Amino acid sequence: MSWRPGSRVSRVRASHTYRFVLLLIFLTFVFIMAAPDKTWAQSVLGLLLTGILILAIWTSGLGLRAPRTLVVIVIGVGAAVLLQTVSSDTVIGAAWLVGLILAAAIMAVIALGMADQGEVNQQSVVGAICIYLMLGMFFSFAYGSTAKLGSGYFFAQGTDGTPAIRLYFSYITMATVGYGDYTASGDFGRTLAVLEGLFGQLYLVTVVALLVSQLGPGSFSRRSS
DSSP states (O other): OOOOOTTHHHTTTOOOOOHHHHHHHHHHHHHHHHHHHHHHHHHHHHHHHHHHHHHHHHHTOOOOOHHHHHHHHHHHHHHHHHHHHOHHHHHHHHHHHHHHHHHHHHHHHHHHHHHOOSSHHHOOOHHHHHHHHHHHHHHHHHHHHHHHHHOSSBBBBTOOOOOOHHHHHHHHHHHTTTOOSSSSSHHHHHHHHHHHHHHHHHIIIIIHHHHHOOOTTTTSOOOOO
């Protein structure tokens, strides 16, 4: 059987590793937590998400075909430029929605690449961790768009929070730690928080637990085929 670029066979036999995707996701997490609450930082975040998506497409063996890659670049760069030319809560809220869409696309691409491996291996586990971390960012972007596009403060503490605070709230909610220092004030925000807690825990006890249980001896010491 021939190995055609972009075919299912090429995706299954892709020798790339999700470790680089995981590294870029971690760097994006650090950037959100460290960067100031400025429009330029949100523009940089959009570019980082675009980079993660392009890297995930390549890593999953889907092939960087020109039209598809061009659309990704246009969306990410377009949102970044728009933020620097038009500054309003509506535009900022829309930018967070773009981030949400990019995060969802990243998770979908990684999931497809994992499925096309045809077996449980180290790529599957690292890919699952990537999806889990992106899930936290996905909900933080949802909180950001709700804060900017909704009426009233997002948090019951009388603030919309910064991107760093919303990301912190997202991961704390997903881990069901529940410190209580920040709580969603509106019904929609509370619904999102409940969904995140449920999805986060179900993902850990089903997908991640199943993948780890299916790993054979020495799976992390041998190279995936």
